[in-house]
Structures are given as structure tokens and as C-alpha cells.
Amino acid sequence: MKALSPVDAALKKVRAFIAENGMFRPGDRVVVAVSGGADSVALLDILTALKELRLELVVAHLNHELRGAESDEDERFAGQCAQAYALPFVSRGEQVKAMAERERLSLEDAGRRARYAFFDDVAAAWGARTVALAHHADDQAETLLMRLVRGAGGPGLSAMRPVRAGGNYVRPLLVLDRQEIEAYLDERGLAFRQDRTNTDVAFLRNRIRHELVPYLDRLNPGAASRLARTAELLADDEALLGRLVEEASARHVNVTEQGGAICAVDALRREPRGLRRRLYRKAIALAKGDLARIGFDHVDAIDRLVLSENPSGRLHLPEETLVTRSYDEITFVRRTTDIPPLQDLRIGGPGCWPLSGGGELVVEIATDPPPWGELPATESWFDLEQAPFPWLVRGWRPGDRMTPLGMAGEKKVKDIFIDAKVPRELRQSVPLVFSGDSLLWICGCRRGEPARITAGSRAMVVARIRGRRLK
Structure with a gap:
């Protein structure tokens, strides 16, 4: 059987890879990220060649403004590529170095963030469902190694997926290696730009590409393709584990x-x-x-x-x-801030009294209280003869003590909070209700023995806390 040409072989592999991963639907509008380099030029040519997909392509280029006139020339070249295929072209300049310094990022990370923000904007403006990126199998191997030396776990070592979660970013060339792409370009006679920063070993990815991968290839020829396959296998495992995590998350993680x-x-x-x-x-x-x-x-x-x-x-x-x-x-x-302590509030009588930090204390004249065991934690009843107005509502202070309902001796409020498992950061915001020096109620936690309702009580009030977290 006659061997396929580099162009036919590449088109066959990419066509099958796209179908296998459900990257496009016929007639989709797709943003194609074109830097002007070999990989993106090949991606654009391949997507235009797959006529059966009937894709509406939009070429997008971000000028990182890192190499002066060379960066501007890359932008002009990308525009010429779009013109050659009679496709729309969108470009934007971004001062990536200034962004990296401003946000304390590496140049690599700042560039990546700037690119994705730009592609998202272009996709939204053009109503495109998908953005196509030109990463290939060698990029995949380099990404796995880069994350491995940085100490990544399973999700990171899965490297790049053919279709990113959410489906808006796809990588049709992950099925091809650098050698196959170069052979494709050579047979098609396509020109491309060389980015000199790709040889700068100050960047970790370039050190891996130009130093580590060749060394591994000497140890085991074809190491890059095997690493890419490893990333694919790990990605399959991650997909399985991801389903288990989602099931466990439904049981254990509450928003x-x-x-x-x-x-x-x-x-x-x-x-x-x-x-x-x-x-x-x-x-x-x-x-x-x-x-x-x-x-x-x-x-x-x-x-x-x-x-x-x-x-x-x-x-x-x-x-x-x-x-x-x-x-x-x-x-x-x-972005959590500590809850401020409750501000002192004097209660002159029945009414609705707003509490600092939210919620309110409602005090009403009442008769015939229900059994104590049936009262919600946010409600308490008092004998007014034993707890006359005015009351003071304030937050907890170290040294506060109360005589809990049904007990003869005092107990530290701090210990009551601990017993009730009140988070430390909430304790100073829990309302404490005093009549004179007597602590009547730690709202939501414990009621006090002073001013308890008895068979002889003649004047009673009920107090309720509304709209406030107490535990």
C-alpha cells in the first residue's frame, strides 16, 4: 500500500482526532489563535482544508509587545495569513511585561493570561463557540515535564486536554508531533515566523525543550511521544477520578x-x-x-x-x-473579614430593636409560655419582675459568667461557647442579654436561671432573635 503524503497523513489524523473528541459541529464559528509560528500556521491551513466541517473561521492574534518591531511584524504576518484565506482578522496589543510586573507574575504566566483573556473577548464579540489552539504532541510532553519538575499531582500531569473543560478551547493538533507539522508545512510550501524567544533558555519551557527533552531522547528515542501518551493515559484516569470526586463532593461539600x-x-x-x-x-x-x-x-x-x-x-x-x-x-x-464585635444596645421595653451587624431582637409582652423543651434556640421567656427594663444587649467579654437555667452555680460564658461549639470568630458577635448585672440569655446557646418563668410569674415577656447567625 502506498504511504500517505505528509499532508494527507496529517489531515487524516487530525480529522479523526476532531471527530473522536467532538471538537466542532458542522457550521461552527471558530476563533483560530495564530501567532505566526509554524504550529499556528499549520493549524489554520488544516482547518481550512477540512471543508466537510464548514467552519466559519476568525483569525486572532495577540501582540505581546515584547520584541519591538519583531512583534509588530508577527502581527502583520498573521494578518496576511488571514487575508490569504479571505478570513476576518482581529488583533490586539498587550504590554505583557508591564502586566507581569504589575501582577507579580512570570512573563510566561502573564502572557498566557493575556492570551486567554483576548481569545475570550474575540469569541464573545464574534459569537464563536470555540477557540482553536495550536498545541501539539511535543508541547504536551514539555508541559508534562514542566509540571512534573514543579511538583504537580495527577490533574497537572494530565497536561493539556484535547477539549478543555467547558468545551470552549480545543487543540486539534495534539495528535501530531513537531516533525509531522514541519513535514506538512514543507509539502504545502507554507512560510511561518520564527520567534527568537523560543530559544531563550531563561524560560523553563525552553530549557525543557532544548535541554531536557533531547537528553531524554538520547536515553530512549521517541521519549517525547511516550510522554505525550502518558499524559493522555493520566487524563483518562483523571476523568474517572473526577466523577468519583463529584459524587463525593455532592455528599460532603456544601456551598x-x-x-x-x-x-x-x-x-x-x-x-x-x-x-x-x-x-x-x-x-x-x-x-x-x-x-x-x-x-x-x-x-x-x-x-x-x-x-x-x-x-x-x-x-x-x-x-x-x-x-x-x-x-x-x-x-x-x-476575602473574609472578621465579624465585628456587637455594639452595646439598651432595651427600654417591648419593641423591635436592630442589632449592629444585622438582625434584630424582638421583645413582646406574652402569656402562657410553652414548655422550655419546645422553645427554639432563638427564643427565650423572662419574668419581668425579676428582670426589669432597661436591659443591656452586648457582646461577650473575657470574664463574663452566668448561672445557666437549672443550675445553682455560675459558669464561664467562654466554656458555654465551647460546649455549644460556637466558632471563635463568632463569639463576640453573639448577643448577651443583661438585666442589671444578671446575664439572662446567651442568644442561641443557653438561657439563664435569673428571671426564669415560674408558676407564680405574673408579668412576662418573650424575646426572639431574627436574621442573625449565632453559631
């Missing part, structure tokens, strides 16, 4: 009204460590929005916090992400 996450400590402890670690990452992503700058040490610290015999603790993660253990719960939130 809070503030956009964070909360988990039960005992339930987490019963899961295998590998699943626990993935659940922590899931919870961090819910609170923070992504997993940028979250490393092994952060996840390991969370696991130690969950397994600790100490019932409380706090971890500060990057980008103002806070993880707090409070007894049998662990919460993940971002």
Missing part, C-alpha cells in the same frame, strides 16, 4: 450563601486521603474561583487541620483564601 464551601470533619476523615485532598481542592476552587498558586503544602496543611485533635484552627491560603476548622466543620471562604 454557602457567601460563595464559599463547608464540609463536615467526621465525614472527611472517613474518606481515603487521596479523595480528601481532591475534595479540599474542590472546596478551594468554589471559594476562590480557581486553584492558582495552590500547591501541595497548602492541601497537606488542610489535611492536618482536619485530622488534628485540636477542634479549631485557621489557615491563610493565597489570594485572601481562608480555611477555618471549628469543631466538626471546616469552611473555605475568600
